[in-house]
Amino acid sequence: EAGVAQSPRYKIIEKRQSVAFWCNPISGHATLYWYQQILGQGPKLLIQFQNNGVVDDSQLPKDRFSAERLKGVDSTLKIQPAKLEDSAVYLCASSVQQGANTGELFFGEGSRLTVL
């Protein structure tokens, strides 16, 4: 079974530029998450989708961040314009609600963003 795919793995941009990250979840996983992990901290949820609907985007800085999950499969996270404090690893994860399973999240390798 293929895991969560993310691209690009690394991106370096200057402040005020824009960037987009792509995520393809595990096939059949209805729930997709974008997390931001700043160096030395735990991941923080930015946005959570259930199929193509937003479940939780309360911590998404909506003046500069946007995300979509058209057709309920893959997703794109965009930052425009980027700030220095956006330097972080952006982790995509997916999960499936199935019987008595734990509902654990399966993570991709992350996209590391450096804003200069």
Place this chain on the structure above:
Amino acid sequence: AQKITQTQPGMFVQEKEAVTLDCTYDTSDQSYGLFWYKQPSSGEMIFLIYQGSYDEQNATEGRYSLNFQKARKSANLVISASQLGDSAMYFCAMREGPRGSTLGRLYFGRGTQLTVWP
């Protein structure tokens, strides 16, 4: 208030020894789940073990076990017979809601960096 607190920024253990990584949580919900993830230097988060709030037994998965003390709101991870490959960042996380539910937000702690030395 922090939902998840991990008070040990770093831990060191000798190969083949056991180590306990601490985690306390804060919730007023009766139904919740606790997770531990491992993050090696490569960056990917790897799921290790899960404990549901209504589970009567402490969870175990191979060399990993979860010491769940509900009244104290603690969910410590115990790694037995440490291996060099266990060196990584370890995160405790919690989601409020019934077992298997994917709708609730998963809250993470700040992590504990474990170093296993020969």
